[in-house]
Amino acid sequence: MVKTGYSVKPIRKTFLPFHRPLLGAEEEEEVIRTLRSGWLTTGARTQEFEKTFAEYIGCRHAIGLNSGTAGLHLALVALGIGEGDEVVTTPITFPATANVIVHQRACPIFADIEPETLNIDPNEIEKKVTPRTKAIIPVHLAGYPCDMDKIAAIARKYDLKVIEDAAHAVETEYRGRKVGVLGDAAAFSFYATKNITTGEGGMLTTNDNTLAEKVAILRLHGISRDAWKRYGHEGYKHWDTLYPGYKYNMFDIQAAIGIHQLKKVEKFLRIRKKYMEMYDNAFSSIPEIKLPPRGKDIKHAHYLYIIQVKTEALTADRDTIMNAIQAENIGIGIHFRALHLQPYYRNSYNYKPGDFPNAEYASDRVISLPLYPAMTEEDAADVINAVQKVIQRYRKKVQLKK
Ligand SMILES: Cc1ncc(COP(=O)(O)O)c(C=O)c1O
Known part of the structure; x- marks a missing residue:
């Protein structure tokens, strides 16, 4: 019991948690099939989840990751944002949104929010633009879309990249278009409390073929694409290290849950x-x-x-x-x-x-x-x-x- 100085007979006898995921027999059975399949890491189920997620969002590429944070980070890396650059974002967000900017040795620049939507205010973004500004990360807070037309106009004017933080926004649409394709890249989260969950997990979406190729490589150590097939029945293939990449890949046990969550x-x-x-x-x-x-x-x-x-x-x-x-x-x-x-x-x-x-x-x-x-x-x-x-x-x- 929390100490409040507020002593009451509670409305409820039992505690109602802030969130509990809704998982069904479909998720359970798919996880068991995955465990028995002999292939636990990134494989066919991750590919299937990526394909159905891309169809749902209406984007060319969806790349499965182990978190939404990984999506934000890889977007910055793949877009070449680094030391000395500035990235504008909102102060009303989860720390991950700004932390990844710091991880890139770039500088997070906050801009104030709109009082009604609690989303970043495009007019405030423009006030923060300097010659060092390279990108904007708008966050669709609670699943309410940011004013993306205004943000896109600022991005065009100053030649900035836009990375949507869509961690809350799988279903969100803005003026008839789904979020996830309204900037250069978007990051979704499937953390335990999110709209749909894989326990932990994330997805980067983009329509940019070059960016997608780079993110797919960066998510698995920077080794050549499809290296995850190297132990498969197609025979051993050499792989090459193309970048000093990360260990950010989604794996098939996560995807087994995600495939069925997405259907719901x-x-x-x-x-x-x-x-x-x-x-x-x-x-x-x-x-x-x-x-x-x-x-x-x-x-x-x-x-x-x-x-x-x-x-x-x-x-x-x-x-x-x-x-x-x-x-x-x-x-x-x-x-x-x-x-x-x-x-x-x-x-x-x-x-x-x-x-x-x-x-x-x-x-x-x-x-x-x-x-x-x-x-x-x-x-x-x-x-x-x-x-x-x-x-x-x-x-x-x-x-x-x-
Ligand atoms: C706005 C926002 N961005 C990013 C994230 C990070 O997502 P993840 O926990 O999947 O890394 C979260 C997670 O809660 C979030 O709320």
Whole structure:
């Protein structure tokens, strides 16, 4: 039990986790078939998952990796981004988005977010462009697409590469086009809590043949393509080291899960949408809660349901509210606390409070509520009751008008 100073009889008897994956007999049986096949590493199942993923996204190439982070990193490597270069990204993201820039000895440059979508603000990106800027990494937070037309226009104007961080965004569309093909490359994540999962895993997508060839080589030590076949029935083939590559390949046990998760991706989204609508209906009348964005001409993946608690209208800060919701036996997440104020980035690049006001406002107010297909309508109703109860408890006497 979390210490809150908030003592209650919880809404739920048992703890509702923030996320639980929904895996079925199909995934289990495919994993067992893989284990019995004698081929565990990158092979036919990875190829099949790559093919069906590329078809789903509508891109030429999908390259299976062991994480979304690997996808972001390999995109930077393959696009030649390195020492002395600058890459613009959002402070409201998971550390991996900026860490990979540092791994390349390039400099992460943050740009503030739009207060409504919590995505990077294209106008702020343009203010950060210098002669050293080489790329932009927009993050489609929670599965809501960034304003990619504006970002593409900036990229064209200053000759920059665009790498989409699509870790939350498998189903996302922007003006009729799926994310994953709106920049030079995109990285998807199949981490345990993601839209679809392989436990750990990722995919890089691109329409660029040369980039795809390079990434496919870099993901497996930099040795010549198809080296994974070297022990197969086609006979031993020599391989050559073309680059000092990485050990980032997806393997067939992961792909065995992914093949079946992908078949369920739209069904999972339909279930999440049902709970999202329950939350919207319940919270739209609570003035102390800012709802997640809804946009026209887009398809939102609804990977996360991020509310912002208007702490100025409450008698408690976000962490107190967060702990109180947990004390009601409801798991929550935080996506995300602003990266520029976290120790490494703050100390290494001299960022300070006040640098990105919109990001800092959100950073202190966001709470993600459970939203996943393995939960039930009763679970969603418990979440609603818990949030209503906690807000009621910490409401200021003079209430805000919605
Ligand atoms: C926005 C964002 N980018 C990148 C990643 C990294 O993905 P992975 O955990 O698959 O490396 C995550 C993971 O949570 C993420 O949320």
